Amino acid sequence: MIVEPLPEPGALRRHLRTILRAAEGPLVRQLSALARVDASARERVRTEAVALVRAVREHTSGGSGIEALIREYDLSSREGVVLMCLAEALLRVPDPATADRLIGDRIRAGHWETHLGHSDSLFVNASTWALILGARVAQAREPDTRDEAGILYGLVQRTGEPLLRQAVRRAMRVLGQQFVAGETLGDAWEHGQAERDRGFRHSYDMLGEAALTAADAERYFDAYASAIRFLGAHSGSGDVEQAPGISVKLSALHPRYVFAQRRRALPALVERLGTLAADARAAGVGLCVDAEEADRLDLSLDLIEAVSSRPELRGWDGLGLAIQAYQKRCLALIDWLDDVGRRHGRRWMVRLVKGAYWDTEIKLCQLQGLADYPVFTRKAHTDVSYLACARRLLDTRGRLYPQFATHNAHTVAWVLDAAADRPFEFQRLQGMGETLHEVLRERHGVPCRIYAPVGRYHELLPYLVRRLLENGANSSFVNRIHDPRVPVADLVGDPVERAAALAPVRNPRIPVPADLFGAERRNSAGVDLNDPEVVVPLGRGPALACVSADRRRRATGHTAPSVRPDQPPARGRRGSLGRSRRGRQGGRGGPGRGAGLGRDARRRAVRAAWKPWPTCSKRTGRS
Numbered sequence: 001m002i003v004e005p006l007p008e009p010g011a012l013r014r015h016l017r018t019i020l021r022a023a024e025g026p027l028v029r030q031l032s033a034l035a036r037v038d039a040s041a042r043e044r045v046r047t048e049a050v051a052l053v054r055a056v057r058e059h060t061s062g063g064s065g066i067e068a069l070i071r072e073y074d075l076s077s078r079e080g081v082v083l084m085c086l087a088e089a090l091l092r093v094p095d096p097a098t099a100d101r102l103i104g105d106r107i108r109a110g111h112w113e114t115h116l117g118h119s120d121s122l123f124v125n126a127s128t129w130a131l132i133l134g135a136r137v138a139q140a141r142e143p144d145t146r147d148e149a150g151i152l153y154g155l156v157q158r159t160g161e162p163l164l165r166q167a168v169r170r171a172m173r174v175l176g177q178q179f180v181a182g183e184t185l186g187d188a189w190e191h192g193q194a195e196r197d198r199g200f201r202h203s204y205d206m207l208g209e210a211a212l213t214a215a216d217a218e219r220y221f222d223a224y225a226s227a228i229r230f231l232g233a234h235s236g237s238g239d240v241e242q243a244p245g246i247s248v249k250l251s252a253l254h255p256r257y258v259f260a261q262r263r264r265a266l267p268a269l270v271e272r273l274g275t276l277a278a279d280a281r282a283a284g285v286g287l288c289v290d291a292e293e294a295d296r297l298d299l300s301l302d303l304i305e306a307v308s309s310r311p312e313l314r315g316w317d318g319l320g321l322a323i324q325a326y327q328k329r330c331l332a333l334i335d336w337l338d339d340v341g342r343r344h345g346r347r348w349m350v351r352l353v354k355g356a357y358w359d360t361e362i363k364l365c366q367l368q369g370l371a372d373y374p375v376f377t378r379k380a381h382t383d384v385s386y387l388a389c390a391r392r393l394l395d396t397r398g399r400l401y402p403q404f405a406t407h408n409a410h411t412v413a414w415v416l417d418a419a420a421d422r423p424f425e426f427q428r429l430q431g432m433g434e435t436l437h438e439v440l441r442e443r444h445g446v447p448c449r450i451y452a453p454v455g456r457y458h459e460l461l462p463y464l465v466r467r468l469l470e471n472g473a474n475s476s477f478v479n480r481i482h483d484p485r486v487p488v489a490d491l492v493g494d495p496v497e498r499a500a501a502l503a504p505v506r507n508p509r510i511p512v513p514a515d516l517f518g519a520e521r522r523n524s525a526g527v528d529l530n531d532p533e534v535v536v537p538l539g540r541g542p543a544l545a546c547v548s549a550d551r552r553r554r555a556t557g558h559t560a561p562s563v564r565p566d567q568p569p570a571r572g573r574r575g576s577l578g579r580s581r582r583g584r585q586g587g588r589g590g591p592g593r594g595a596g597l598g599r600d601a602r603r604r605a606v607r608a609a610w611k612p613w614p615t616c617s618k619r620t621g622r623s
Contacts, residue, residue, distance in 0.1 A: 004263055006532055012336045017298065017533045019329050021372035025505040027328055028381050034331075035387035036496050041417055048413035049492035055439045056409070056481055178431040180207070181452035185230050188454045199441060200450055201425070203245040203288060204231070207455025210251035217272075220252035224276055227454075232283025240318040241349075241401060241425070245286030247322075247451070248276060250300055259299050259530040266299070270306045277307055281316045286349055288320035293357055294327055294374040295364070295530035301336070308344045317401070320349030325386035326358055326375045334392045334400070341399055351403040351427060352389055354382055366513045369526035377507035383411070383495035390415055394422050401425075403449065407433030409481065410492045412440065425449055436481065 009017065019027070037045065182188030185204060192202050206227055211217040224246060231244050251257045253272045256265045273289070280287040289304060304321060313319065323333050334350070341348050361375045376382050386406075393402040394415075404415050405427035412426065425447040428437050437448045480486045516523040528534050 006536060009532075010339075012332070012339055013301070014533075016301070016329050016332050016336055017531065019332060020294070020374050020531060020533075021370065022328050023372070024328075024376060024381065028376070028384060028499060028505060031331065031381075031384050031388040032496050032499060034391050035384050037414075037418075042494060045410065045413045045417050046492055046494070048416060049410045050488055052409040052413060052436065052439060052443075053481060053488050053491050055443070056435045057484065059435045059439060179429065179453065181430050181450075181454055183454070183456050185227050185454050188452055189230070189234060192450070192452065195450060199445075200437075200448055201242060201244065202450050202452045203247050203286070203427070205247040205249075205290070205451060205453045207453045208249075208252055210249070210257070211253065211255045213255055217252065217254050220249075221272055221276075224248055224252075225279060228276065228279045228283050228285060228287075231285045235283075235285060238284065240284065240286050240316075241423075242447075243285050243318075245288055245318075245320070245349075245449070246276075246280065247288045247290050248273065249290045249292065250303065251292055251296070257296065257299070259295070259532070259535070262299060262302075266302060266306075269303050273303060274307045274310050274313070277310075277316075277319055278312050280318055281313060286318040286320055288322060288349060288351055291322040291324045291353065291355070293364075294361055295528075297327075297329075297333075298530070298532060305340055308340055308346065314345055317347040318349065319346065320351060320401075320403070322351040322353055322405075323389070324353055324355035325389055326355035326361075326382040328374060328376065328385075330385055330389050331392055334389060334396075338396055338399055347399060347401055349401045349403060350393060351405055352386065352393065353405045354386055362510065366516050366523070368528070369513050369524050370528050371514075371525075372512050373510075377510040378499070378502060378505075380495050380499040380502060383408075384499050386411060387414055387495065391418060394419055394424070397422060403427050405429075405451065407436060409436060410494070412436070413492075416444065416446070427451055 181202075181204070182191050185206075188202075188204060192200075196202070204227060206220070206223045208220055208223075211220055227246050231246065235244050250269060250273070254265045254269050257269065258265070277287050289300070292300070307313070308319060321337065323330050323337075327333075337348050337350060355375065358375055362373060362377075365373050376385065390402065390404060390411075393400055402424040403426075404411070404424060406412060406415075407428055415424070415426075426437060426440065427449045428434070428451070430450055430452045440446055441448060480491060511518075514523050514525065527538065
């Protein structure tokens with residue numbers, strides 16, 4: 001691998017790279033020290049959190065019908081898993097016939113009658129009846145000409161399956177509307193007017209997964225640019241903190257947004273993101289770069305620093321970044337952002353989230369056989385990291401503008417107590433935590449911004465699946481806060497105390513990738529080709545060796561042999577090297593091919609070119 005020279009990183013940037021896969025125990029102890037509060041503050045936080053939970057449960061709205069449905073069919077129930085699998089699988093169903101078979105198979109697997117009458121919600125009970133009837137249709141027998149009942153059942157099945165398919169897709173659309181502000185930005189703006197009248201702000205996200213082609217990237221870029229123009233025309237002038245914002249995914253702006261394509265992707269991304277940022281500044285709206293997978297972060301920071309340094313953006317405080325508390329380097333990332341802000345004369349808007357790609361991060365590391373995970377293996381450690389990062393953001397005292405995205409009553413109470421008179425805002429997702437943040441507005445008047453996705457049905461389902469996974473888990477705070485069966489004390493516990501009580505520190509059910517197969521065998525070790533600290537040293541040796549060997553081959557007129565890279569050529573091997581050894585004239589190589597290159601010289605050239613290969617094989621466990 002030949003790697004282009006990279007800029008020498010500063011101390012903070014190098015620290016970010018070195019703690020990518022840091023040991024969990026020492027890091028959690030460091031974060032706990034930062035998140036820990038004294039006894040009086042801990043009691044104030046607990047009292048406020050208890051009051052918030054009770055106010056939410058007593059609130060007249062009691063949550064929406066969708067929230068009640070998700071509580072009834074959470075992912076701890078068989079039927080909740082069935083609905084989750086159905087929603088996820090419909091993303092990839094190619095045709096109506098397959099959809100009919102899938103829906104029939106999944107709906108038959110649920111015991112829907114056991115949920116009838118459990119909820120006080122008319123919406124939930126009506127949905128349960130619909131699922132019961134759908135299961136009956138799916139269980140209808142094939143027609144039997146000797147049995148009138150069989151003929152009738154077959155008729156019901158043939159006529160009912162298309163209706164059932166449409167009903168299920170319509171149900172997915174209704175579920176999605178809980179979490180999406182509108183199919184178009186115009187719809188979302190209109191639907192959000194009542195929330196703006198009550199003092200809520202919005203940050204709009206144009207739904208869509210990563211760009212796969214240049215045409216995809218152009219379409220997403222045009223959608224972002226159009227959204228910025230729309231918001232500028234409708235929001236009026238004012239403080240960028242109070243203005244609406246737009247969230248941008250870097251993976252949507254270029255189809256080769258990976259470290260291996262850095263030379264190709266970075267200049268194009270700097271130009272596109274810089275153009276969008278300049279447009280946002282002119283329109284008077286904020287622009288936030290969304291968080292994505294951990295292996296893209298280093299490339300993202302190169303891009304963000306380059307855009308931040310552009311002269312046309314100097315003095316503008318509307319540029320923002322989302323950071324993920326479940327990443328081990330989140331605290332160090334705040335220090336780096338603070339330093340960039342000092343150097344470029346700007347105040348960053350920093351959205352602190354817990355993170356939505358945990359399962360993906362864990363599985364990718366296991367598949368690649370990497371040394372450790374970039375994320376914490378316990379939820380309590382992520383909660384501790386969130387509080388520690390909140391402390392660091394508040395301690396910058398205005399150099400960074402904190403935006404705390406949370407639906408957790410204890411986290412909210414902790415931030416309220418720690419912030420004192422320092423500026424910040426809360427954030428929530430569309431369709432989640434509505435009652436909690438309404439109570440916050442009434443009790444404290446704290447500003448809150450709603451992260452509002454915008455998109456059509458085919459763009460909605462991937463986002464819907466992520467939200468259902470977050471909401472439907474029986475450990476989800478959003479799920480449990482409305483459930484009267486869950487004691488209030490269980491919802492307001494201090495994560496620092498919970499983390500301290502855990503032994504061992506790491507989650508024993510999530511071993512490091514090397515120990516994935518236990519005593520059976522050791523997992524093969526891999527190389528993180530997205531980490532510059534690994535790739536640059538690894539690529540430098542083979543590159544220099546290949547260049548040196550290439551120069552010798554050019555000097556002698558020798559063409560590179562076709563052999564295994566980790567072994568010297570066998571004596572008498574047929575092919576180009578064999579012909580060269582015998583000094584043949586003519587043939588495919590033309591006159592003089594191999595002339596003057598002796599056997600020892602050829603072997604030295606091959607060994608020099610591939611000298612690093614055994615070392616790589618030894619380090620990775622692969623050949």
